[in-house]
Amino acid sequence: MKDASARQNSSGKEKRIAYGREAFINELWSTLEGYPPETNGRSIYINDLRRIGKTRILEHMEDDPRPGFRVMKRDVEGINSADVFAQEVYRDTLVFMNKWRRFGGWTVKTRDACGGFGIWQLKIPEYRYLPCERLLRKTFGHLNECLAKKDERLVCIWDELPALLENIIDRHGDCLKEGVLEAARLLDTLRAVRQECSHIYMIFTGSIGMHHILNKLRRNGYKGRPLNDMEPMAPGPLVPEEGKALAARFLSKRRKLSEDMLDTCAETVSEGVGHIPYYIEGLVNTLPSDISPSSITPEKIQKILADRLANSDWDLRYFEERIPNLYGRENVFLVNKILDYLAETRNPVTEKEIVDWINRVAKKGVEASIVHELMDLLVNDHYAVKMGDPVTYSFRSSLIRRWWCMNHGLKCPLP
Ligand SMILES: Nc1ncnc2c1ncn2[C@@H]1O[C@H](COP(=O)(O)OP(=O)(O)OP(=O)(O)O)[C@@H](O)[C@H]1O
Ligand SMILES: [Mg+2]
Numbered sequence: 001m002k003d004a005s006a007r008q009n010s011s012g013k014e015k016r017i018a019y020g021r022e023a024f025i026n027e028l029w030s031t032l033e034g035y036p037p038e039t040n041g042r043s044i045y046i047n048d049l050r051r052i053g054k055t056r057i058l059e060h061m062e063d064d065p066r067p068g069f070r071v072m073k074r075d076v077e078g079i080n081s082a083d084v085f086a087q088e089v090y091r092d093t094l095v096f097m098n099k100w101r102r103f104g105g106w107t108v109k110t111r112d113a114c115g116g117f118g119i120w121q122l123k124i125p126e127y128r129y130l131p132c133e134r135l136l137r138k139t140f141g142h143l144n145e146c147l148a149k150k151d152e153r154l155v156c157i158w159d160e161l162p163a164l165l166e167n168i169i170d171r172h173g174d175c176l177k178e179g180v181l182e183a184a185r186l187l188d189t190l191r192a193v194r195q196e197c198s199h200i201y202m203i204f205t206g207s208i209g210m211h212h213i214l215n216k217l218r219r220n221g222y223k224g225r226p227l228n229d230m231e232p233m234a235p236g237p238l239v240p241e242e243g244k245a246l247a248a249r250f251l252s253k254r255r256k257l258s259e260d261m262l263d264t265c266a267e268t269v270s271e272g273v274g275h276i277p278y279y280i281e282g283l284v285n286t287l288p289s290d291i292s293p294s295s296i297t298p299e300k301i302q303k304i305l306a307d308r309l310a311n312s313d314w315d316l317r318y319f320e321e322r323i324p325n326l327y328g329r330e331n332v333f334l335v336n337k338i339l340d341y342l343a344e345t346r347n348p349v350t351e352k353e354i355v356d357w358i359n360r361v362a363k364k365g366v367e368a369s370i371v372h373e374l375m376d377l378l379v380n381d382h383y384a385v386k387m388g389d390p391v392t393y394s395f396r397s398s399l400i401r402r403w404w405c406m407n408h409g410l411k412c413p414l415p
Contacts, residue, residue, distance in 0.1 A: 009063035018053065018060035019249070019277065020242030024235050025057060029066040031231050032155060032201050041153075043194055043202040045227055047162075048234040049382045049397060050207040050318065051278045057235060058157050058205060070147075070154045072096050077160035080167035082186040086132035089156070090139050096154075097143075133189045137196070144197035155201045162206035165213045180220040183213065187226035194229060204230070211380050212326060234382070237397070243275030250284040255296060268298040272305045274398040282314060309403045316403040319383070327377060335374060336408075337362060339395070342384055343404045346413040348392035351375060 009015050018025065034041035046054055055075075062071045072092050079085050147154055158164075165183045172179030194202060204210070210227060217224075238246065248266035251257060257265060273279035286304055287296060308314065320336075327335050337358050341349065349357075351371060358366045375393060378384040383400075384393045395401040398414055405412035 015063040016056065016059040018056045019246045020238040021053065021057050021060065021235065024233075025060060028057070028061065028203075028233065029069070031233070032069065032153070032203075033066070040198070041201060042231045043229065044204075045210060045230045045232050046203065046205040046234065047209050047232070047380075047382075048207070048236065049276075049400075051276065051314075052235060052237065053277050054205045054207070054235060055159055056277070058159060058203065061155070062157065065155070068152060070096070070152055071157060072154060073157040073159065075159040076164040077167075079164050080171045082132040082168060082182050083135075085164060085186065086135040086139075090135055093139050093143060097146075132186065136189050136193060140193045140197050140200050144199050147199035153199050153201060155203060157203045157205070159205050160207075161204040162208040162210050162213050165210075166208060169213075169216065177220060180217050180222060184217050184222045184224060184226075187217075188224055191224075191226045191229065202230070209380050211377075237275040238270075238277060240270065240275055243270030243277075243280060246270070246277055247280045247284065250281055251296075254284060254287065254289075257296060261296070264298055265296060265301060268301045272302060272399075274400075276397070276399065279314060279399055283308070306406075309406050312403070312407070316400060317407075319400050320404070320407070326381060327374065331370075331374060333362075334358065334366065334370065335378070338371070338374060338378065339383060339404060340408055340410060342393060342395040343401050343408070344410040344413065345394075348387060348394040350390055350392050354393070 007015055028044060031044055032041045046057075048054055058073060062073045065071045074088060074092055076085060076088070079088065143154065165186070168183045168186070169176070169179035172182070190202065193200060204227075214222075214227075237243065244263075244266045247269040248262055251262060251266055251269070269283050270280055273283055283301070283305055286308060287301070309316070323335050324332050338354055341354055341357050351368070354375070355366060355368050355371050358371070375384065375386070379386045379393070382396050385396045386393055395404075402412055402414060404410070
């Protein structure tokens with residue numbers, strides 16, 4: 001039997017497992033570590049569809065770090081200022097260092113370097129006025145020295161960092177320049193920390209694409225490339241075999257199905273929701289508890305899935321509602337038409353086919369360059385995938401595609 005501590009994280013809680021993500025998580029660690037081993041590792045920026053399982057992957061990494069790495073993780077979505085972010089990071093660092101008692105003396109050193117504010121004074125109001133840039137650079141500078149002495153590396157995981165940047169910009173309201181300046185300065189400071197501190201690594205995640213934030217910054221005069229030292233990565237859905245295994249795990253927890261039936265139903269569930277763990281679990285949990293195991297069939301599962309989509313459960317409307325915000329009101333019609341076409345067309349299509357089709361249905365000329373720009377954005381936002389030579393596009397998520405077709409009265413070519 002396994003030792004109970006092997007199933008618990010450092011807080012004594014059950015470890016959070018990201019089923020089916022082993023290969024992706026290994027890739028993340030190897031990127032941080034650097035390969036071949038003597039090369040420097042890279043920090044990472046993860047962006048993918050909402051609910052795909054990003055946070056769960058990070059939780060798994062936090063609970064089960066690779067030897068030689070320590071992890072400090074925080075969801076920063078609720079923060080709306082760079083100074084508050086820096087203070088939270090400082091607090092997290094103190095907690096981290098206190099847990100890691102081997103580095104006695106660090107707190108005092110940082111306290112002195114930061115102008116006399118120490119752990120016992122964290123709540124005093126003056127603390128708020130330490131400027132973000134100075135606080136972050138001092139904190140990480142000292143932390144880096146300590147890590148170097150022990151030859152360990154720290155991964156700072158900031159979940160929903162793009163949302164934090166958006167909050168910063170929004171907080172300034174009409175003074176857009178101020179907001180842009182504050183967000184840009186924070187990104188530049190974090191980049192400087194990565195350059196200066198060879199034992200500090202960062203992972204940023206978010207379902208809002210950072211390209212939207214950077215475009216906003218650039219439109220307002222920012223010239224930096226604050227992520228060009230980071231590796232962009234996207235987990236995507238599970239591979240079908242892993243999705244099926246996860247569905248079978250959930251199904252067998254709830255039902256006693258024959259082996260054959262379990263196999264077929266698990267495949268139907270995973271396939272139906274595009275192999276995304278959150279929806280796999282959601283669909284299995286919707287199977288009514290008052291029907292007998294023998295009446296759980298692939299047809300029944302398809303019917304329940306169709307009902308959930310028809311009711312717009314799982315908040316899939318989000319993928320349509322955010323279009324004006326992401327692409328501008330003036331492009332809503334065009335984006336909707338492009339997605340309609342991708343959703344109902346069986347095979348991948350070229351950009352020219354998209355333009356021709358829109359011109360046919362909209363009965364007006366659309367500029368190919370605008371479609372080109374929008375296709376880039378739709379790919380970056382994970383609505384579409386781009387493949388091959390000649391370049392073709394198709395809808396990325398089969399679940400969102402089904403929902404899109406249903407909601408727009410289109411015939412979905414998916415089985
Ligand atoms: N690999 C997995 N194994 C088991 N369950 C998972 C896995 N991935 C996700 N889940 C389940 O799906 C839920 C949603 O996943 P998660 O919060 O990681 O998505 P997300 O991509 O961070 O979403 P958001 O963009 O909304 O922040 C988790 O709380 C968990 O219940
Ligand atoms: Mg998340």
